[in-house]
Amino acid sequence: MVVEKMKKDIPHITFNPVSTDSYGFEIVSIEHIANNKNRHTHDPELPHQLKFYNLIFFTQGSGRHFIDFKWFPVQENSLVYLTKDQISAFEFSEKLKGYCIIFTEEYFVNSFSNLTNDFVFRLFNPELFSPILQIAKNSDFLTYFNLLLKEYGNPHSFNHKTIINSLLTILISKAEYLKQNLTFHISDSAKLVLYQNFVSLLEKNLTQSRSANFYAKELAVSYKHLNTVCKELINKTAKNVIDDFIILQAKRNLINSTTNSSELAYKLGFEDPTNFTKYFKKNTGLTPKSFIQSLQKD
Incomplete structure (x- = not known):
């Protein structure tokens, strides 16, 4: 290595x-x-x-x-x-x-x-x-x-x-x-395929939408069904899956590039950097800046 x-x-x-x-x-x-x-x-x-x-x-x-x-x-x-x-x-x-x-x-x-x-x-x-x-x-x-x-x-x-x-x-x-x-419970291949397609769509449309309804429509299933599958497979709602995925991408970008939080906000599909900061803090309890500082302390 x-x-x-x-x-x-x-x-x-x-x-x-x-x-x-x-x-x-x-x-x-x-x-x-x-x-x-x-x-x-x-x-x-x-x-x-x-x-x-x-x-x-x-x-x-x-x-x-x-x-x-x-x-x-x-x-x-x-x-x-x-x-x-x-x-x-x-x-x-x-x-x-x-x-x-x-x-x-x-x-x-x-x-x-x-x-x-x-x-x-x-x-x-x-x-x-x-x-x-x-x-x-x-x-x-x-x-x-x-x-x-x-x-x-x-x-x-x-x-x-x-x-x-x-x-x-x-x-x-x-x-x-x-x-x-x-x-x-993951022996049900149909549910696994649906979840797999959900994740693939999320990766491709991350900047376009953070709405679970949007992805349910793209997958040609009801929001309720998508939500049920996510809960059964990973004990999360479809919205939780979306939020966790976005936050993980945000964290990885914050620590591995020269992109500042404002630039990252636009990269992740937020029209206003302030909204991104609020979103990040709501899901992590930290601002992007304090997240970096906390990681360095560890």
């Missing part, structure tokens, strides 16, 4: 593996990252934005990990899902050990092209599930994880890339099976 220095305090972390034949995939121990943190331009224990996908599997100890402006507790056998563009930070301790399974967006698309669309959507969607999945000690997930580590350590073995891809697919499939046992 390498840090791309930004003008703000929180940088982008891009994929830049040690090996030139990594084909967009790498496994790095947390100990290695901790021991070499002073060699980076940015301290990995401070917030940074990922420009790749990352599965962190903690194999020993306990502590916490920073994800999209919240701290989450982690322990032995905690699996952390981090998607591209999320904000992340480690909290190193002598007892906390594990591995980062890192891969690029291109690797993600190419390797999982044989999986169903709803499977891929579920895989790295922080709205549908907690970013932390606790793996049971008797789960065969551990068996395949150790196999993946072993094969990754033999880069010159026959058909190495295919073996790695296959083991990673098995590993995430095992994790998804555990998720299904925890979230029975």
Whole structure:
């Protein structure tokens, strides 16, 4: 990994593996990252934005990990899902050990092209599930994880890339099976597809409308039905989903660009910067300026 220095305090972390034949995939121990943190331009224990996908599997100890402006507790056998563009930070301790399974967006698309669309959507969607999945000690997930580590350590073995891809697919499939046992209601694929389409529309029309009725109409469903699906899947109203999405985009823009809050207001579809400030404060309890200050204090 390498840090791309930004003008703000929180940088982008891009994929830049040690090996030139990594084909967009790498496994790095947390100990290695901790021991070499002073060699980076940015301290990995401070917030940074990922420009790749990352599965962190903690194999020993306990502590916490920073994800999209919240701290989450982690322990032995905690699996952390981090998607591209999320904000992340480690909290190193002598007892906390594990591995980062890192891969690029291109690797993600190419390797999982044989999986169903709803499977891929579920895989790295922080709205549908907690970013932390606790793996049971008797789960065969551990068996395949150790196999993946072993094969990754033999880069010159026959058909190495295919073996790695296959083991990673098995590993995430095992994790998804555990998720299904925890979230029975998401077995309704029609509801999942509707929610997926809602999120896609929201991403495309963010500056056009913040109205749940607008998106329900675009999806050709009633507002009541869209609201019900959102409540069943993620325990939020459709309006909550919209507000949370906008606030997250606002936070990421505030910390990672030279855009000031007035410029950001127009970028997010607010006609008046004052309205954006009021909207941001209503949903976070902070003004954009005080949000940045609070993050720097942490």
